[in-house]
Amino acid sequence: MADSLSNCGTSYVPEDGTDGLTYNDVRILPGFIDFIADEVDLTSVLTDPEDHAEDAADKFEEGGFIMDPMVLSPSHTVGDVMEPKMRHGFSGIPMTETGIMRSKLVGIVTSSDINFLAEKDHNTLLSEVMKPRIELVVALAGVTLKEANEILQCSKKGKLPIINDLDELVAIIARTDLKRNRDYLLASKDSHEQLLWGAAVGTPADGKYLLDLLTQAGVNVIILDLSQGNSVYQIAIVHYIKQKYPNLQVTGGNVVTAAQGKNLIDAGVDELCVGMSCGSICITQEVMACGWPQGTAVYKVAEYAQRFGTVGHMVKALELGASTVMMGSLLAATTEAPCEYFSDGVQLKKYRGMGSLDAMEKSSSSRKRYFSEGDKVKIAQGASCSIQDKGYTQKFMPYHIVGIHLSVLWSMMYSGELKFEKQTVSAQTEGGVHGLHFYEKRLLLRTVVEAEVVDGAHPSVPLQAQPPSVTEWSTDLHYGFPSSFPGREEGRS
Incomplete structure (x- = not known):
């Protein structure tokens, strides 16, 4: 992506330093609607998807397969299983002859094999406690995800090893992953249905070593965690990352001006993190007298960066040009x-x-x-x-998601159709609950349709068409009193 940015040229930078507005200072003017809220696509762009296009040659066509599971050999000990079990919660580790993938499968060790072993037994070889190959249920490479799921469900096992014609381990499927994929359909995953994840690194002094460890672990995106991203330190580590790991996605920041963003784009970042002291617990602007209101900062940086494809107040951030929203106290x-x-x-x-x-x-x-x-x-x-x-x-995120569905107009932002208007303090008051002696504000009413799920599979009929076995409840119930009411209580849950 860095190449595509440099080819575009970044010489022009919009003027910074104009009047700064934050989210509460503006309102979005209503326009014409020709769609329903459910049609709004909330897929966000963290980095350029084309940079992830080059996959390994032996990837399966369908997701759900774990290609790099932890593997041990019969010569390992029970103690070698206990440490990752305590740290990561692994409940089943496949055994191969050499303790690596693409080696002959010889067994598997599960929690039931070691749960009741005393500490004095931690030196016991896994060959003495593991389930041998003859007792395992396996599937051959080339099996579809649907077929593998059916085998796993029928076997009532926690893990399903996938082997090739030489009986070598090439992948596994975990029941816990199937449940997660069923319960969290909107989670960000790769082509193997494995969760995408990122990690933060700091200055070049300690960032290089940590970076090497993270890339070995399969990190998908690196976030450069500096309060002031436009610095020689961050530019140096961006150059290092792009030289050593050219396909690794990098988030640079923090920045609040287009000029800051230009320097990081020139260095090769794939995404910009915008904001300086806009969080509920940040006081940089107060102490250092340095920063820019978040609304204007997002607009100015996005206005510049979107030309190169680097792309509470979530709706306004998206409508001002942001492509992804970070959450802290939420x-x-x-x-x-x-x-x-x-x-x-x-x-x-x-x-x-x-x-x-x-x-x-x-x-x-x-x-x-x-x-x-x-x-x-x-x-x-x-x-x-x-x-x-x-x-x-799961209690309150649907409230935010539905709210964004009802409000997002990002596609209109740069066409000039979307209009904002600066709000006075009185206008802000008018836009909320006001002038009442007592009020009740219910932020979310969730409707759950209970449908029979067979063997952990998804219902074959859409939820809307299921029998009306419905449970409703509301969350975030707030009561309020006007400011003149003695001993008033606002936002009491």
Whole structure:
């Protein structure tokens, strides 16, 4: 992708430094509608899909196959299984003669084989506890995903090894992956139905070693995690990545101006991360007097970058030109996030800004992100706080998804059809709940249609056509009182 950017030329840069507006300062003017909300495509572009087009020669035609599972040999010990089991939760590891893929399959070890072994038995060879090859249910390479799923369901096993004509292991299928693919249809996956994932690296000093480890693990995208992306440090590591791993996708940033974005595009990044001190716990603009309101920053950077194909307020960010949205506190408050505790009976989550003193004291990566690892006096550019647990992501993410479905007009952005209007404080007040003594605001009503699922397969009939066995509930119920009401309570759940 870097080649395509350089061929386009990046000499022209839109003027920066005009009046800055953030999301609450603008509203989108309504237009003509000729579609329904369900027709809106929310597929977002993180990096150029053409850069992922070159696949390995031996990929299966259909997804769902694990091509690089953990493999051990009979000469390994029970202790060799315990460590990855505790760390990753693996419940079944195939055994080959040499302990690598494309070696003859000799057995498999599962949790049931080792669960009741004492610590003194950790030196026991796996050949003594594994299920031998003769007891395994396998499938031949070339089997379709549908056929493999049927074999796995009928066998009631957790893993299905895929072998070639020489009885060599070439892939496996896991029941847990089948359940995940069924339950999370919108997850981002590669051609093997494996989750796409990214990782952050810092400055070149420690980033190169970490980068090598991540690429060995199969990382799909690297995020360069620096508070100020337009720096010699980030440009240096971009050059290093593109020289050593030319096909690896790189996200550069953070930037807030087109001029900053130009330098990183010239260096070879595939995506730009926009924003400086716009998060709920960031105080860089307050402390450093440096930054730009997020609405204008997204528009200006996207206006420039979209010419080269580098492409709470999610709707406005997308409509201002963003192609992907990052979330911080929205996900930090979910049940799945770590670091929970209780205070006065309320379940809370610890949420620290990367620029907070708490984060700098705990991790060197935070200090490096703000170029302050050598400073004797640390200046906070973020805050630490506690946020109330919002529940599982499946509870509130549908609310955001449906809201974007109803609002997205991204295709109209650069055609000139989409119009924004600056809002006064009074207009912002008018656009929300106002002038009421008491109000009830229900943000989400979810309808679940209960349908019979046979053997874990998807219903063959669309949900809308299923029998009306329906359960409804609402979430995020808020009550409010006008500002003049004594002892008012706003946003109480």
